[in-house]
Amino acid sequence: xxxxxxxxxxxxDHLTIFQLEEEPVRGRALRLGDAIDAALLDRYPEPVAxxxxxxxxxxxxVARSLKFKGRLVVQCHGTNDGPVSLLMADSTTDGxxxxxARWDADVLKDMLLDNRNPGADDLLGRGTxxxxxxxxxxxxxxxxxxxxxxxxxxxxxxxxxxxSEQIPTxxxxxxxxxxxxxxxxxxxxxxxxxxxxxxxxxxxTDDAWETARSLFATLSDEELIDPDLSQNxxxxxLFHESGVRVVEAYEVRADCRxxxxxxxxxLKSFTREALDDMAEDDEIIANCEFCGTDYIFDLDDIxxxx
Numbered sequence: 001x002x003x004x005x006x007x008x009x010x011x012x013d014h015l016t017i018f019q020l021e022e023e024p025v026r027g028r029a030l031r032l033g034d035a036i037d038a039a040l041l042d043r044y045p046e047p048v049a050x051x052x053x054x055x056x057x058x059x060x061x062v063a064r065s066l067k068f069k070g071r072l073v074v075q076c077h078g079t080n081d082g083p084v085s086l087l088m089a090d091s092t093t094d095g096x097x098x099x100x101a102r103w104d105a106d107v108l109k110d111m112l113l114d115n116r117n118p119g120a121d122d123l124l125g126r127g128t129x130x131x132x133x134x135x136x137x138x139x140x141x142x143x144x145x146x147x148x149x150x151x152x153x154x155x156x157x158x159x160x161x162x163x164s165e166q167i168p169t170x171x172x173x174x175x176x177x178x179x180x181x182x183x184x185x186x187x188x189x190x191x192x193x194x195x196x197x198x199x200x201x202x203x204x205t206d207d208a209w210e211t212a213r214s215l216f217a218t219l220s221d222e223e224l225i226d227p228d229l230s231q232n233x234x235x236x237x238l239f240h241e242s243g244v245r246v247v248e249a250y251e252v253r254a255d256c257r258x259x260x261x262x263x264x265x266x267l268k269s270f271t272r273e274a275l276d277d278m279a280e281d282d283e284i285i286a287n288c289e290f291c292g293t294d295y296i297f298d299l300d301d302i303x304x305x306x
Contacts, residue, residue: 011231021243053175059091082125096255119151189224
């Protein structure tokens with residue numbers, strides 16, 4: 001049930017579902033502090049971290065709309081004309097986010113000599129953007145594809161919705177670092193609005209959608225990540241004349257699901273010869289690409305029984 005906005009609400013690491021009472025619009029707003037800082041850590045060059053943060057926020061926004069327990073994976077595959085070959089953002093329907101990226105450090109260094117602020121189209125080249133819906137091992141996966149378009153990953157996501165879902169959608173994403181007495185920290189903010197189709201009760205909704213889009217276009221990156229501006233205050237600032245109402249709010253957290261047991265079982269499926277090739281000084285180090293954790297296994301403990 002929708003309810004009035006509490007303007008004093010502190011909403012870091014929460015996703016808010018909202019609707020406009022006076023306009024045919026539903027939306028989701030996301031504000032990330034500790035969650036995105038923990039998910040990104042200090043593992044990536046700034047342009048890559050910025051792009052991966054955007055991918056994780058898209059995943060978090062969309063995953064909460066799924067009507068089942070599962071996960072949504074946002075992937076971007078780059079081409080040879082960009083330094084980033086892969087982005088992967090894995091979001092669960094209960095609010096977990098994680099992600100990783102692969103990039104060519106030399107190509108990125110050369111790019112930054114000429115362009116200090118490369119966009120998504122620069123970093124990924126003529127790549128692809130995809131969303132994969134995973135309902136679990138017993139269900140088929142669904143994947144939709146779109147081309148990388150524009151400097152912001154939000155442009156590719158909007159293109160995806162226009163092409164695959166045919167739902168008028170606008171998305172804004174901001175990911176950046178703020179500095180306080182303890183150092184620099186990643187923050188993220190995102191908002192998505194979608195048009196509700198007209199019907200016999202609503203009539204034509206095109207003009208009302210254009211009004212909402214115009215208000216949405218005024219939203220700045222600074223507002224999305226400002227630690228002193230709560231998410232609910234931002235929603236009220238943008239849409240109070242349209243009767244904005246909060247429907248529900250959910251926690252979002254950095255959540256890598258790797259485990260020593262899972263990796264050990266995977267390694268035990270290899271032959272002894274393959275394990276010997278992986279080992280160094282009779283140990284195998286398995287690294288989780290999502291969180292960077294190293295798991296060290298003694299070769300004799302995981303060798304298959306002959």
